[in-house]
Amino acid sequence: MNSTHQPEGPPAPPCGHLRRTLGRERNPVSRAVDRARSRAVVLTVLGVVLAGLLGAGAAAVRLTAEQQRTTVATALLxxxxxxxxxxxxxxxxxxxxxxxxxxxxxxxxxxxxxxxxxxxxxxxxxxxxxxxxxxxxxxxxxxxxPPSTTSLVADAVCLGLFLFGLLSVLAAAGLRVRLSALDRRADRAWTRAWARLEPVWSGRAPRDSHQD
The missing domain is CATH 2.40.50 (OB fold (Dihydrolipoamide Acetyltransferase, E2P))
Structure with missing residues (x-):
């Protein structure tokens, strides 16, 4: 058996991450690190949704402001x-x-x-x-x-998509960093557990010490 290999936790479907985060998953082999992974995934999804809302809001504000500015400028032409x-x-x-x-x-x-x-x-x-x-x-x-309504809408949409993409990339990067940290934590826990169990599992540990 390879002591450096850590068995993965139970795979979770998208809705499974939410159940696991809320503590409603009935799985005896689910570990604390698995719940932490699910929390990271759920928070990232929420972050992407928030990024979409912020992008849409920024686009709407930009469009309204540009339309008002264009209306004022056109009134003088x-x-x-x-x-x-x-x-x-x-x-x-x-x-x-x-x-x-x-x-x-x-x-x-x-x-x-x-x-x-x-x-x-x-x-x-x-x-x-x-x-x-x-x-x-x-x-x-x-x-x-004066810019047309089409160009104003296109400009606002580009701003919204840029903001959404930027925030989504940051959320994905944060998820990757968090999952990497959790993987390292799980590897260390597995190494410690294997150091305790391997002598017993292989039979190298004295029986009386195992019974104690």
Missing amino acids: YRVEALVAGSARKAEATVFGGRTAYRADAAWDFPAGRTNTGVIDVPRNTEPGAAIGIWVDRDGHLAAT
Whole structure:
């Protein structure tokens, strides 16, 4: 018999870990270290659930804040039509995702009685004279396009998933550290028990000392 091998405790299904943690498991071979393992598993599962709730909460807060900020910013902007004055040309940089951006010279009337000119983003095949909707401030200067609801939701979801993933990884790492510590404790207990029982089991111990 190999003295360095420690028999594993009874395997526990997912619901078995909960019963064992609550002390409702009726298994005579279940050890204290097995109950400690089950407690670690249950706490980790609860930690992952909490991470999901925190991630969802962070996403909701982020979405609400960004929607409010966008609403305030959009209230100070105006949507006007710009007339393209030249052919579309490739921008020097590409937009997010690797898609090539195109720009063209354009002119627009805003505020009333004032004509402004500038370079605006346009679709690839835009022809001169085409009307393109743009956003400007109260002085008629070009402004960044307010983010769409889809982009706001995507940003919030990414934040929530990142937070959930980070906390879940930390919970899993904590579980691994805890289980490793419990395994070392169980190994030491098994070594001590084997040191006491092996002489008796192998017959090397005197009978009278065993009887005592």
